[in-house]
Amino acid sequence: MHFRSLGACLPLAFVATLFQFPATAVALDKQGSAHGGAVGADTGGFGISGAVSLGVSPYNPTYPARPDNSGRVLMRYAGHMDVDLVGRKLSIPLDVNMFTDRLRGGAAKLAPSELDLIGGLTSTWTVGPGAIELGARYEQAIPVDRDGVSQAYVDARARYLYSFAEASPVFRQRFPRTDVNGWLTLGWFAVNSAYFARPDNTGRALLRYALHTELSLFDDLLSLMLDATMFTDRTASNSVRPSELDLTSGLVVHLGAFEAQLAFEIDMPIDRGGFVQRYLYLLGSWSFDLVKGKANP
Numbered sequence: 001m002h003f004r005s006l007g008a009c010l011p012l013a014f015v016a017t018l019f020q021f022p023a024t025a026v027a028l029d030k031q032g033s034a035h036g037g038a039v040g041a042d043t044g045g046f047g048i049s050g051a052v053s054l055g056v057s058p059y060n061p062t063y064p065a066r067p068d069n070s071g072r073v074l075m076r077y078a079g080h081m082d083v084d085l086v087g088r089k090l091s092i093p094l095d096v097n098m099f100t101d102r103l104r105g106g107a108a109k110l111a112p113s114e115l116d117l118i119g120g121l122t123s124t125w126t127v128g129p130g131a132i133e134l135g136a137r138y139e140q141a142i143p144v145d146r147d148g149v150s151q152a153y154v155d156a157r158a159r160y161l162y163s164f165a166e167a168s169p170v171f172r173q174r175f176p177r178t179d180v181n182g183w184l185t186l187g188w189f190a191v192n193s194a195y196f197a198r199p200d201n202t203g204r205a206l207l208r209y210a211l212h213t214e215l216s217l218f219d220d221l222l223s224l225m226l227d228a229t230m231f232t233d234r235t236a237s238n239s240v241r242p243s244e245l246d247l248t249s250g251l252v253v254h255l256g257a258f259e260a261q262l263a264f265e266i267d268m269p270i271d272r273g274g275f276v277q278r279y280l281y282l283l284g285s286w287s288f289d290l291v292k293g294k295a296n297p
Contacts (some may be wrong), residue, residue: 053077057075092122098115152280199267206232228247230246266276
């Protein structure tokens with residue numbers, strides 16, 4: 001699912017201007033999970049954290065570079081930031097994503113062809129062995145190098161964040177350097193006049209079902225990742241039946257605040273035949289914790 005030349009250096013300048021300092025990258029979900037989707041202790045007070053990312057697609061036969069499905073993605077420039085107002089209990093997540101078109105000539109290949117802006121509110125609470133993240137966001141995806149189709153929506157979503165190591169002392173004892181973690185998501189596109197329900201830009205999305213899981217090894221040095229997201233079509237006769245499935249599998253390496261991810265994504269319609277998007281990408285991220293909120297007792 002998707003969300004005009006400004007010079008090859010604009011992407012880095014834009015991200016640097018917005019964040020000015022240093023979430024875990026997950027598939028091509030442009031909404032980063034608050035606090036990287038981590039199950040952790042509740043915090044209080046003001047805090048700022050997030051990540052900046054740079055990606056490239058070495059293989060891309062069909063993944064478009066604009067919301068109207070034109071072009072083919074080459075580069076991705078992204079940033080995610082959580083501004084905690086009352087710790088994790090009340091946060092403002094902000095996401096910026098830009099894509100470039102490999103079919104453009106010369107240095108224009110590195111200049112943005114699409115810009116996605118996302119902002120909202122989230123609240124994360126420890127519930128049992130995991131945590132619940134509730135949130136609402138507004139997203140707008142626009143072409144930036146030409147006129148064309150844009151997409152926008154307001155959604156609400158609930159995520160259950162889980163970690164076997166956090167939930168089970170027995171698991172932690174038996175597998176001291178290993179974890180299985182991730183989240184389950186149910187989302188509702190509350191306001192949606194232009195966000196499509198399939199890769200061929202048909203229908204309008206109503207619901208989002210998602211599962212993200214990672215097998216983390218060697219104290220999170222290496223992770224194997226799988227992400228599955230489904231959308232439903234509010235214009236279909238059965239509006240809760242999935243109309244699109246996005247699958248991403250990948251390998252993630254963590255070194256301190258740095259992360260490298262190699263992944264393959266395929267987005268396909270599942271209630272009919274049609275356009276399938278697929279590409280391979282390499283994404284590097286640098287996480288930051290600029291202002292730390294205080295841990296609650």
